[in-house]
Structures are given as C-alpha cells and as structure tokens.
Amino acid sequence: MPEQLVFAMEVILNGLMAGVLYALVALGFVLIYKASGIFNYAQGVMALFAAMTLVGIMNGQVPFAHLINATFGTHIHYFGWNVPALFAIILTMGVMVLLAWCVQRFVMRHLVGQEPIILFMATIGLAYFLEGVADLMWGSEIKKLDVGLPQGINLWLDETTFNIFDYGFFIDNLDIVATIIAALLVAALVAFSQYTKQGRAMRAVADDHQAALSVGISLNFIWVMVWSVAGFVALVAGIMWGTKSGVQFSLSLIALKALPVLMLGGFTSIPGAIVGGLIIGVGEKLFEFAIGPLVGGATENWFAYVLALIFLVFRPQGLFGEKIIERV
Amino acid sequence: MFYREAGDFKTSYTADSQTFPIKFDRYRYYVVLAVAFGIIPFIINDYWANALLLPFLIYAIAAIGLNILVGYCGQVSLGTGGFMAVGAYACYKLMTAFPDVSMFIHVLLAGGITAIVGVLFGLPSLRIKGFYLAVATLAAQFFLVWLFNRVPWFYNYSASGQINAPERDVFGIIITGPNAPAWATYLFCLIFLSFCAIIARNLTRGTTGRTWMAIRDMDIAAEIIGVNPLKAKLTAFAVSSFFVGIAGALFFAVYLGAVEVGEVFGIQKSFLVLFMVIIGGLGSIFGSFAGAAFLVLLPVVLKVVGVDVLGWPTDIVAHLQLVIVGALIITFLILEPHGLAQLWRVAKEKLRLWPFPH
Numbered sequence: 001m002p003e004q005l006v007f008a009m010e011v012i013l014n015g016l017m018a019g020v021l022y023a024l025v026a027l028g029f030v031l032i033y034k035a036s037g038i039f040n041y042a043q044g045v046m047a048l049f050a051a052m053t054l055v056g057i058m059n060g061q062v063p064f065a066h067l068i069n070a071t072f073g074t075h076i077h078y079f080g081w082n083v084p085a086l087f088a089i090i091l092t093m094g095v096m097v098l099l100a101w102c103v104q105r106f107v108m109r110h111l112v113g114q115e116p117i118i119l120f121m122a123t124i125g126l127a128y129f130l131e132g133v134a135d136l137m138w139g140s141e142i143k144k145l146d147v148g149l150p151q152g153i154n155l156w157l158d159e160t161t162f163n164i165f166d167y168g169f170f171i172d173n174l175d176i177v178a179t180i181i182a183a184l185l186v187a188a189l190v191a192f193s194q195y196t197k198q199g200r201a202m203r204a205v206a207d208d209h210q211a212a213l214s215v216g217i218s219l220n221f222i223w224v225m226v227w228s229v230a231g232f233v234a235l236v237a238g239i240m241w242g243t244k245s246g247v248q249f250s251l252s253l254i255a256l257k258a259l260p261v262l263m264l265g266g267f268t269s270i271p272g273a274i275v276g277g278l279i280i281g282v283g284e285k286l287f288e289f290a291i292g293p294l295v296g297g298a299t300e301n302w303f304a305y306v307l308a309l310i311f312l313v314f315r316p317q318g319l320f321g322e323k324i325i326e327r328v
Numbered sequence: 329m330f331y332r333e334a335g336d337f338k339t340s341y342t343a344d345s346q347t348f349p350i351k352f353d354r355y356r357y358y359v360v361l362a363v364a365f366g367i368i369p370f371i372i373n374d375y376w377a378n379a380l381l382l383p384f385l386i387y388a389i390a391a392i393g394l395n396i397l398v399g400y401c402g403q404v405s406l407g408t409g410g411f412m413a414v415g416a417y418a419c420y421k422l423m424t425a426f427p428d429v430s431m432f433i434h435v436l437l438a439g440g441i442t443a444i445v446g447v448l449f450g451l452p453s454l455r456i457k458g459f460y461l462a463v464a465t466l467a468a469q470f471f472l473v474w475l476f477n478r479v480p481w482f483y484n485y486s487a488s489g490q491i492n493a494p495e496r497d498v499f500g501i502i503i504t505g506p507n508a509p510a511w512a513t514y515l516f517c518l519i520f521l522s523f524c525a526i527i528a529r530n531l532t533r534g535t536t537g538r539t540w541m542a543i544r545d546m547d548i549a550a551e552i553i554g555v556n557p558l559k560a561k562l563t564a565f566a567v568s569s570f571f572v573g574i575a576g577a578l579f580f581a582v583y584l585g586a587v588e589v590g591e592v593f594g595i596q597k598s599f600l601v602l603f604m605v606i607i608g609g610l611g612s613i614f615g616s617f618a619g620a621a622f623l624v625l626l627p628v629v630l631k632v633v634g635v636d637v638l639g640w641p642t643d644i645v646a647h648l649q650l651v652i653v654g655a656l657i658i659t660f661l662i663l664e665p666h667g668l669a670q671l672w673r674v675a676k677e678k679l680r681l682w683p684f685p686h
Contacts, residue, residue: 128651260466296479
C-alpha cells in the first residue's frame with residue numbers, strides 16, 4: 001500500500017474523532033434551536049463555564065476569590081478540600097440547571113415574541129456575561145482538567161495497524177472515549193425525546209408553541225428543561241475539550257466551529273449535527289493534509305466556513321434541514 | 329419649548345425635503361459641526377485624541393457601514409473585522425507602493441477595494457438568508473484574516489508579519505506615523521466621518537435606501553413589487569464595505585500605526601461593531617454615533633472607576649467589563665430593542681410638548 005494513502009487513512013480517522021467533538025457542541029445548539037427557535041451563541045461559553053466550574057469544585061477553589069481578596073484585602077484561595085470527580089460533575093450539573101433557570105427567568109422570558117435576530121444578539125450578550133462571570137469566579141488562567149478519562153496513544157490500534165500496514169496509527173484514547181460517549185449521549189437524547197413524557201412535550205413545543213400551550217404544556221418549564229439539557233451537553237463537551245487541551249478561553253471558540261457544522265447539517269436536525277460534524281472534521285483534516293502545505297498551513301481556521309458557504313449556495317437549508325417554504 | 333416645528337413653514341420642495349426639515353434640528357447640526365471642526369482641534373491633546381476621539385470617529389464610520397447592511401438592508405454580517413482588515417491592508421499596500429499620492433486618495437481607494445471584496449462575499453446572500461448568512465459571513469472573517477497572516481506579499485515580506493504605517497502627509501501636514509500632531513489626525517478622521525455620514529444619510533433617504541428597507545422588511549414581497557434583490561443586496565454590501573474599509577484603513581494608518589491582523593481585526597472586532605449598531609439602534613445613522621460613543625466610553629470609564637478609584641487589579645476590571653457589557657446588551661434588548669436612537673426619538677417627542685403637555 002502506498003505510504004500517502006496510509007497517512008491519509010490516519011488523517012481521516014483523526015478527522016472523524018475531531019468531528020465527533022464538533023458534533024457534540026453542535027448538538028446543544030440544535031436542541032435549543034428546535035425547542036425555542038433561539039440560536040444560542042452562548043453554547044460554547046456554556047461549555048467553558050461548565051468546565052471551569054467543574055475544575056473549581058474539584059480543586060475546592062473559593063468562588064470569586066480574586067474579587068473578594070481585592071475588595072477586602074484578604075488572601076483566601078482554596079477551601080482546602082478536593083471533591084471526587086463524579087460528585088463534582090453532579091454538583092456542576094446542578095449549577096448548569098440553576099443557570100438554565102436564571103437564563104429563562106431573567107432573559108428569555110422577557111424576549112418572547114422578539115425577532116430571531118434580537119434573540120441571537122441576546123445570547124451573544126449572555127456569552128459575554130458568562131465569560132466574565134466564569135473568569136471572575138474561577139480566575140482566567142489555563143487549568144488542567146482530569147476526571148480520570150484515559151489519555152495517550154492507543155497501543156492496541158497502533159500495533160494492529162502496524163502489523164497490517166507497517167505503520168502504526170496514532171489515535172488518542174481520549175478521542176475514542178469521546179466518540180463512545182457522544183454516541184451514548186445521542187442515543188440517550190433520542191430516547192428521551194421519543195419515549196418520555198417530557199421529551200414528547202419538548203417536541204410538541206418545537207413543533208408549534210401555541211398548539212403546545214393550548215393542550216396544557218408549560219412553556220416555561222420546557223424551556224428551563226431544554227436549557228438544562230443544553231447545559232448538560234455543554235458540560236460533556238467541556239469535559240472532553242477541557243481534558244484534551246486544557247480549560248481556557250479558546251474553549252468558547254469551538255462554538256464558532258460548531259456553526260458550519262450546523263449549517264451543513266441543518267439547524268433543526270440531530271442526525272444532521274452528527275453527519276455535519278463528521279464531514280467538517282474529516283474535510284478540514286484532509287484539506288490541511290493535502291493542500292495545507294502548499295498554501296502556508298493553518299487552513300483549519302477557515303476551511304469549515306468556506307466549505308459550509310459553498311455547500312449552502314447549492315442547498316440553503318443544509319443536508320437534513322426542513323425545507324424552507326417562503327410566503328408573502 | 330426647546331424643540332418644536334410650530335411656525336417652521338416651507339415654501340419650496342427643496343426646503344421641504346432637506347436633510348433636517350425642523351429648524352431646531354438643523355441649527356443643532358450646524359452647532360455640532362462648528363464645535364467639531366472649529367473648537368475641538370484647538371483644545372485637543374494626545375490623550376484625548378488617542379483614548380477617546382480617534383476610536384470614536386473611526387468606530388462611528390464602521391458602525392454606519394454595518395448599520396447600512398444590518399439595520400437598513402437586514403443582512404446580518406459577522407465579517408466586519410475581516411473587511412476592516414481588507415481596508416487596512418489595501419491602504420498599507422497603496423501607501424508603500426505610491427508614497428507621493430495624498431492619503432485622502434489612499435483611504436478612499438482602500439474603501440473601494442474593500443467594497444469589491446464585500447460584493448464578492450455578498451454574492452451568497454442572494455441564496456442564503458438569516459442566520460445562515462450570518463454564519464456564512466464568518467467565512468469572510470476567518471478566511472481574510474488567515475490570508476493576511478499567511479501570504480507575505482500583503483505585509484511586504486516583513487520579518488514580524490506586522491504592518492507599520494510609514495509617515496505620510498496631506499498638504500504638508502503629517503497624518504500618519506508617530507510624529508503626527510493630534511489635531512491633524514483628528515481632523516483627518518473627522519472629515520471622513522462627516523463625508524460618510526452625509527452620504528449614508530442621503531442614500532438611506534433616497535431610492536437606494538428604500539429598496540434596501542423593502543428587502544429588509546420582506547424580501548419576497550419586495551421582489552414581487554419590482555425591487556431587484558440582486559441590485560439592492562449587492563449595493564448594500566458594496567456601500568457598507570466601502571465605509572468599513574475606510575474605517576479599517578484609518579484604524580490602521582492613523583490610529584494604531586502598527587497592526588497584527590489576528591489581534592486587531594479578529595472576530596471580537598466584528599462583534600464590537602455589531603454591538604455598537606445594536607445598542608445605538610438598528611436602522612439609524614444617529615444610532616451608529618451613539619453606539620460607537622457608548623462602547624468607546626464604557627471601557628475608559630470602567631477603567632477609571634475600577635483601577636484608579638477602587639484600586640482593583642486590571643485583570644478583574646477587564647473581566648468585570650465583560651460582565652457589564654454582556655448585561656448591558658441584554659438589558660438594552662429587553663428594555664429598548666431599538667437602541668439609544670429610540671430613546672433619543674422619545675426624548676424629542678417629549679420635548680416638543682414640554683413644559684405644557686396636553
């Protein structure tokens with residue numbers, strides 16, 4: 001087998017894994033968009049916020065320590081205990097539910113019936129707000145997140161591929177775990193929306209707000225629930241990305257990477273988010289591998305957007321999006 | 329009392345269709361112009377020019393440009409930073425290639441080049457609408473910044489990858505570089521701002537502006553009554569990018585002097601200008617001024633209060649600034665989705681009857 005082809009296969013595998021992580025963020029967008037028609041720009045910052053809160057709780061950091069110290073001249077930083085990972089994750093989930101409630105109570109409830117663009121701007125404002133709060137609460141330095149997920153090269157895959165191709169593939173264990181978790185998460189979400197009462201109510205709200213109201217579904221409750229679920233997805237994404245590259249500001253930028261994924265897959269489709277994520281993941285890695293060296297590298301910064309842009313010109317509603325019917 | 333149209337009779341069509349039909353408005357406008365051109369240049373110093381006035385003037389140009397696209401034509405763009413970068417790099421290439429030509433021409437040409445690029449990236453808007461378009465403009469943002477970072481021709485093969493504005497003058501007065509006097513840079517930007525504002529105001533009052541607004545309000549209906557969407561959308565992209573390009577050129581050449589594209593013209597800049605437009609008021613030229621003034625002043629005020637008065641470390645103030653900007657945007661959207669311009673309109677309505685309401 002020619003060497004280039006083997007390299008390309010490794011690149012494709014890595015791309016698939018990266019794509020799963022993009023899809024994970026994109027899922028959060030789709031959930032909120034389907035249920036409330038809000039395009040939640042803050043999803044990426046929610047992932048950052050969740051990851052920072054998780055690290056903070058695990059290390060027993062005092063929230064707002066810097067602010068308190070600066071105001072009162074004290075020197076407190078840590079409570080002096082460490083919280084086990086699983087318990088910390090549950091606590092963080094509690095924080096995310098609280099956040100969902102606050103967002104619904106103080107922001108979205110007042111904006112019902114506004115134009116979509118106004119709602120979108122509000123979520124950008126929310127993103128700024130959350131980012132500032134997260135930095136104030138836990139400090140803005142890069143943190144290490146370790147909840148006990150396996151990391152490093154997968155030796156079994158390395159050996160197997162070496163025996164076949166004479167070249168060992170480098171696949172991170174974490175990426176494999178992320179893929180499995182993402183698959184489980186999607187299965188759980190689908191099961192939740194298909195087979196539970198709340199899930200059905202959620203789909204009813206997504207279908208038609210007024211009809212859902214008229215059969216007695218509480219919009220407030222559904223929206224808090226949807227934002228909580230999105231918070232949960234953000235937490236999972238935050239754990240994965242945080243373990244992979246440290247908890248830092250750039251984490252919130254993966255939200256931007258999720259946008260072309262959404263555009264490819266269509267804003268309203270969960271399978272679309274996954275397929276879109278995989279296409280973008282593989283596409284940008286392959287492009288960087290094949291064309292990148294010719295044009296100076298770092299094409300990953302823009303390839304996804306340009307791909308989505310070209311794609312949209314031919315199919316404006318994305319791969320799996322609902323057909324846009326326009327009337328006067 | 330202060331603001332009324334009673335007794336303000338028009339005897340000709342020209343008088344009736346002038347930019348400021350109400351006498352009070354007109355005089356206020358002349359006073360503002362007189363102060364800006366006649367008084368401020370004599371009392372300005374370096375601190376005021378660099379901390380407040382130059383950023384305000386330049387961001388106001390960018391905000392007017394973006395407002396034409398988002399507020400008047402309804403095409404949401406997140407690529408402002410990228411287009412500003414086009415203006416800056418076009419200006420740089422022109423400045424270094426033709427050192428003897430006046431800066432006025434360079435800046436205008438930079439705007440023109442940006443307009444062409446803007447039209448290119450505006451083409452997909454004919455097929456893509458709403459959010460999809462907003463995300464598509466991100467392609468412009470990231471691609472353009474990458475291009476200026478990676479292709480050495482754009483930064484004249486300098487070792488640092490930065491671009492530095494060489495010293496250039498207009499009629500013998502130095503405008504760019506570290507030796508430029510504050511009043512000259514201020515006046516230079518002010519002339520461009522006035523020029524842009526007058527053009528924008530008159531474009532939006534005329535046929536072009538009305539076709540833009542028709543497209544914004546409902547594009548299909550507009551198409552049916554005979555508005556050409558291709559022409560309307562592309563002219564909006566062209567005019568908007570022209571202004572944004574001028575703002576980018578001034579931002580680089582006059583204000584900063586040296587630019588590293590990823591830092592200065594990143595996605596944050598796109599959002600900043602968008603916030604100015606939103607907070608100021610969509611579809612209002614005055615709103616662009618108000619929004620730019622507000623978001624230029626806010627960090628300065630916060631810094632003075634937080635660092636100098638309360639004695640907090642700068643990083644906490646920076647984080648607090650994020651919180652406050654975010655909260656302000658949400659508050660504004662909830663209380664007054666039409667921005668500062670709407671507050672101004674309401675105030676004017678009140679002043680018409682004050683102090684004797686019905």
